[in-house]
Amino acid sequence: MKSGMKSESPLSAAQRFLERWGVLVAFGLLVVASTLLQGGDFLNPENFRTLLNSNAAIGVLAVGMTLVIVSAGIDLSVGSMVVLSAAIGTTAMNKLLGGGTSEMSAVLLGGAVTVAAGLAAGCVNGALVVYGRIAPFIATLGGLAAFRSMALAIADAGEIRSQSSTLFAKLGRGGIPLAWESGTVDGETVYTGLLNAAGKPLTLTYAIVIFFLVAIVAQWMLSRSRFGRHLVAVGANETAARYAGIAVGWVRFRAYAAMGLLAGLAGLMQSSRMNSVSTSGLGLSNELDAIAAVVIGGTSLRGGFGRVWGTVIGVVILGMITNILTISNVSPYWQGAVKGAVIVLAVLVQRGSRE
C-alpha cells in the first residue's frame, strides 16, 4: 500500500514502535553506555556471568510475576515468600542433618521443602484472591507482612546458618565449567573455552541455568499452552473469559500458585548462595525489582498482554543500571532513585495506544 500509515501522526507511530521494542532499544543503549564507561571490561564474559548470577533469583521471581500480571493480578508478597520458604527449608535441612541423615538427602529434601513451602504460600495467596474474593493488591499485601513475620518468628529475627558442610553451598555457587583442560605448559594447566580473570574456567552457575530454564518454560507456557491462552484471556477481560467457558478462578489460582513455587525456588537459590538465611534481610523489597523488570519488559500492568523474554531483558537492564551506577561511583543511596525513574519512564512509554 503506497500511502501506508500516513493517516497516523508520526509521533504515535514512534510511540507504537517504542511500546513494542522499547525494551530492546533501552538494552542496546545501556550496552553502549556500559561499554563506553568500562571499555573492554564490560564486554568480557565473566562480567556478564556475574551480572546474570547476581540477578538470577530476582529473574525467577520476575518471570513468575509476569504470569500473575498477565492475569491482571499482582503479587506483593514475593520477597516475603522467598524468606519464609528459605527459612522453613533450611531449618528442615538442618533438622535432618542433626538427625543423622546423609548430607545429600538432607540437602535434596531441604530444597524440596523450600520449594513446597513457596508453593503453599502461593496457594494461600491464590485462595484469598480467587475464593476469598480479595483484591490481589490487598491479599498479597497481607502476605508481604505475614510471611516475613512468620520467617522472623522461626529464627527469632536472626540468621539461620546452614549446617551442610559443602553440598548446600555448592548448589548455590557451583555450576557447569565453560572451559576444559587442553594440556599443560610449564607445569601450568591450559584451558580452552571461557576463562575468568584468574585464567581459570568460568562456571555457568546453576542459578543462571535455573533462571533460563524457568524463563524458557514460562515463555512457552504463556504463548503456546492452553493455560497461557486462558491466562491472557482472563487478564484481557475476565467477564468475557467466563462467558467463553473458561474456569476463571482456577486459572487465576494457578498463576498465584506458580508464583509461589517460583518464589520457593528463588528462596532456595538465595539461601544456598549465602549458605544461610537472614530472616530480616533476605528477599527484602524483591517484589519491587520483580515488578519493575516486568514493566520494563513491556508487559501491560492492565493484564491481557505479556512476554517473558521482555521480562528477562528487564532483569538484565535493572542489573546493568546498578552496575553502571556503581562503576560511576554513584552513592548506593541514589541508586533507588534512578531505578524508580526508569520504572516510571517504562510505564510512560508503555502507555498510549493500548489505553
Added chain:
Amino acid sequence: MELPPRSHTDSFAGPPPARGIARVLLAADNVTVDYPGVRALDGVSLQFRAGEIHAVVGENGAGKSTLMKVISGSQWPTQGAVRLEGKPVLFGKPSDALKAGIAMVHQELNLVPTLSVAENVCLGREPAGLLGLRVDRAAQRARAKALLGLLGSELASDQGHGGGVSRIAGELSVAEQQFVEIAKCLASEARVLIFDEPTAVLGEREAQRLLALFRTLRDEGRSVVFISHHLDEVVAVADRVSVLRDGKLVQQFTRGLDEPLRDGAGVVVDEARIASAMVGRELGSIYPAKGAAVADAPVLELVGFGALGRSRGISLAIRPGEIVGIAGLVGSGRTETAEAIVGLRPCVGALRLRGQPAAFANPREALRAGVAYVSEDRKGRGLHVTLPSVANMTLPSLDKHARWGGLALHARGEREVTDRWIRDFAIRCARPDLPISSLSGGNQQKFALARWLEAAPRVLIIDEPTRGVDVGAKGEIYRIIAGLAREGLACIVISSELPELIGLTHRVVVMREGAVAGELGRDALALGDCEERIVRIASGLAEPSATQSGHSQQGAVG
C-alpha cells in the same frame, strides 16, 4: 450558536423549510483514509446541513464508522479535509471536535463504569457550585434527569435513593447505557450530533423515542447524522441518505418536506432500493425457507425455569432442528434467563437435557453438554476485543487444539480453523494478527457467532444475532442459522428485531416482566398481524389467556 428558528409542522401551511438548500455546517471534502492493507475511505465528499437528518448506510466495512471517526476528530484523513462552515479544520482529538460543536455517540459504549448516571452525563461539563470549587450535585442530577427525560428513559424517574440518575453506570443494562451515552451527547449542546448505530441495542419502543428526538433536534436547527442498519428507521426519519460501498459514496437520496425519499430522478425510494444500493445488486428475501416441522423428542426442556430474581415459571421444550424465538421488551428477563440456562446466573426451576435432569454451574459445563450462549454484549462479554482473531476464534473450543494435555497448542490447526470461518462467513479481516477491535462491528458479530459454532453445540442460544450487522451479512447469518437447524441444531434466538424473529423462527415466545406472556406458533407467524400481536403481548396490552394457548389461535388480539 446562532441558528434561525425553524418551524417544522405536519401542516402544509407556512413556507416550506428549504431543507435542500440549508446551510452546510460540516463537510467531508474528498476524504481518503488508508489503514494498513486496506483503503477504508476513497475520496468521499459529503455535506451535513443544519436542520437535516442525514443517514449514512452501507454494508459492514463500507467505511461508515471510519467516516464518522474522521468528522468527529478521532481519525486523521490520509487525504482530503474536513470543513466546518467552509473553513478547513484538523481536529487533533475528539475533544477538539467537541469544542467546535461536533459530538458523537459511539457504537461502543464509553461510560465511566464507576460513576453515577448523572456524573457520566455531565462528565467534563459539571455544573459549578460555590465559587467553582465544587460540583453542584443537585444541578447535575437535575440536568441529567431533564436530558434523560427528553429520551423518555426510565432513568429520569426517581425510584428513591440509589435509583434513577444516581445509579452506577456499570450496573446498567446495555440499552440504559446507550441512553446515558446519548444524554451525554445532548448535554454538550453540539450543533452536529453523530450517532453510530444508536438503536442497535434499543428495543422497539426506545428506538421510536430516539427517532422522535432526532426530529426535535433537527427542528431546533441542529445537524443530525446517524448510521443505521435498520433501513425502516432510515426511510422513516432521514432527510438525506448517503450510501457507502467499499469506501466510496455510491448514491444519495433526499426528501422534501412531508414527502417520501426520492432518488436523483425523482423516483420514490423504499428499503429494498436502499438495500440493493448498499450491496450493489438486487436482493431477494433475506430470510431462508423455514425447515420442516420436527417431531423428535426435545433436546432441551425448561420446566418452571427462571433466572433467580429476574424471571420465573418458564416452561419450554426445544427440539432438534427447531428455531425458537424469544421476544420481549428490554428488561423483560430474556437475556437473564438465557444466562441462567448456561450457569452464568443462579436459576430456579428445572432444566432437562435429552430427558435427563441437568444443571450447569458455568458455561464450560454447559458447553460440554452441548449448550452454548452467544452474548448480546459483543464488546464486553462476547469477544476479547484486545486479542487477535485466532485467540478469539478458538477460545471456547481450545481443547480441540490442545496437545500433550494442554501443554502445547496446535498453532497451525488454530489458524486453519480461523481462516475457514473467515472464508465461510465472508468476514472482512485483512490482518488476523491484529486485535479484533480493528474489525467493523458486523464482522465482529460474525466472529462471535463463529467461535461458538466451532465448538459444535447441540443447543445454541443466540442473543441479538444481528445487532449492528448490515443487510447482506444479516442474510448470511440467517442462512447459516437455518442451515444448522436443518442439520439438527436446536436454536433459541433472542431478538428485539421482530421481523427477524418472524422471518427466521418456527415459533416465538413473548416474555414480559420475567414471565412468558404468550406464544405465537408457525401458523400465527405467517399472518400479517403477528408483529403487532407480539408488540401488544410484550407491552401487556393483550389478554394473556387468549394468546397463551398458542398457534392455532387467530385474531386473538384485535
